[in-house]
Amino acid sequence: MxxxxxxxxxxxxxxxxxxxxxxxxxxxxxxxxxxxxxxxxxxxxxxxxxxxxxxxxxxxxxxxxxxxxxxxxxxxxxxxxxxxxxxxxxxxxxxxxxxxxxxxxxxxxxxxxxxxxxxxxxxxxxxxHPTQALADLVTLSRRFGRVEGLRVLYVGEGNNTAASLALALSRFEGTRLELRTPPGYGLADAIRERAVRQAASAGATVAEHHHMDDLPGDFDAVYTTRWETTGTTKPDPDWRTLFAAFRVTAALWEGSPKAVFMHDLPAHRGDEVTAEVLDGPMSIAFDQAENxxxxxxxxxxxxxxxxxxxxxxxxxxxx
The missing domain is CATH 3.40.50.1370 (Aspartate/ornithine carbamoyltransferase)
Known part of the structure; x- marks a missing residue:
């Protein structure tokens, strides 16, 4: 076993x-x-x-x-x-x-x-959330026919979903994972450091920044999760103001017009993602759920x- x-x-x-x-x-x-x-x-x-x-x-x-x-x-x-x-x-x-x-x-x-x-x-x-990462990779593989070489933009809290995604995607050659997380809500240091080491070994890239400025383009997928992970709370009473800049809107597709949208669900429309994106033609979030x-x-x-x-x-x- x-x-x-x-x-x-x-x-x-x-x-x-x-x-x-x-x-x-x-x-x-x-x-x-x-x-x-x-x-x-x-x-x-x-x-x-x-x-x-x-x-x-x-x-x-x-x-x-x-x-x-x-x-x-x-x-x-x-x-x-x-x-x-x-x-x-x-x-x-x-x-x-x-x-x-x-x-x-x-x-x-x-x-x-x-x-x-x-x-x-x-x-x-x-x-x-390791089984979520497996579903994410199956979703990418099903959509693109491969995992290698894909460019993924993750926007939002560096929670357990982001951690497992980083640990999984960093092991595939040529992938790039760009994480944009609010200050103080990024990946745990140990997770980020391990993902970066794995990426270097696999010929992949993992990068994390705490702002939404100077985003590169040509992503294959844009990914977010809900702002309040199941069973957790945030110590900062004004955390929503900090997170607002990390909402996924249609503007993110200006530099990546062919990107798909992914979300591990459940989603809160108007918080981490707009309804226009979640329910729009670029969204494969419910295929991801089935996977x-x-x-x-x-x-x-x-x-x-x-x-x-x-x-x-x-x-x-x-x-």
Whole structure:
């Protein structure tokens, strides 16, 4: 069994195979094999979720697995049982656990600690949203036929979605990720530094600036997320004034007229993005949402079986 807690739990070959497999699922090249027919998948969400929970539930069922769902008040962790003890019990009854818990990355690692009978998938923690990045890469691959060489502009908070996108995209040759984040709300230093190192090794570029001036053009995709990430608050009471300059409007397409628009959803029209953009012809945000299911299927297969019929998503593999 393989855990997927961080994008960097995947080798380059793993990452490319999951993206390739998810792209094939999205293209509906064939009816999914029942590769998880003998598996039981636990779906445990202590935080709200529409796309990720539905994607993994639907994806597991389509691959032949049975699912057991748990809500925020269902487990004895609420009465003092440790995560480790609960995980030891789960591992004797479940084959995989897809979890969104408190957001604490240490807790997510605790679910996986010492487990060799049950795979654990991080369905979002405070520092990373790895399965969102997989959906993003599948979306780009499906739209452009490749990930290599694509230029992506990310506008908004350097949150867990931005972190996983940076850690994933920086491993594909020739890509450029330009992040424009509000001052004080950028990527965590450790995430940015790792993404920059990976980009240098892969022949890619990751750059972050805290203003919207002097934007380069010719982006293939413009990406944003909502300003208030699920389960978080901001200490600055006037943060909306700071974020206003980072709203995605149609003006961003003046230098990139062919760019698509991406959003991990849910969206708040008029905050991080205008309705004109989200509902306009350049938007592929709802294709991106659907691709969460296809990438979830590929991730579950990887956790259970490793590389399956992967083909290539391009570029070199290794690491």
């Amino acid at each position: 393989r855990h997927l807690i961080s994008i960097n739990d995947l080798t380059d070959a793993d990452l490319r195979s999951i993206v390739s497999r998810g792209t094939r699922f999205a293209a509906r090249e064939h009816t999914p094999d029942r590769t998880l027919a003998d598996q039981v998948v636990g779906i445990y969400f202590r935080k709200t979720s529409t796309r990720t929970r539905t994607a993994f539930s639907s994806g597991a069922l389509r691959l032949g697995a049975q699912i057991v769902t748990f809500g925020p008040n269902d487990l004895q962790t609420n009465t003092g049982e440790t995560v480790q003890d609960t995980g030891r019990v789960f591992a004797r009854m479940l084959d995989m656990l897809v979890a969104r818990t408190s957001g604490d990355p240490a807790e997510m690692r605790a679910w996986a600690h010492g487990q060799d009978r049950m795979a654990v998938v991080n369905a979002m923690s405070a520092d990373e 969460k299911m296809h990438s979830a299927m590929a991730a579950l297969e990887w956790c259970r079986h490793g590389v399956i019929g992967a083909g290539s998503a391009g570029g070199s593999s290794g690491r």
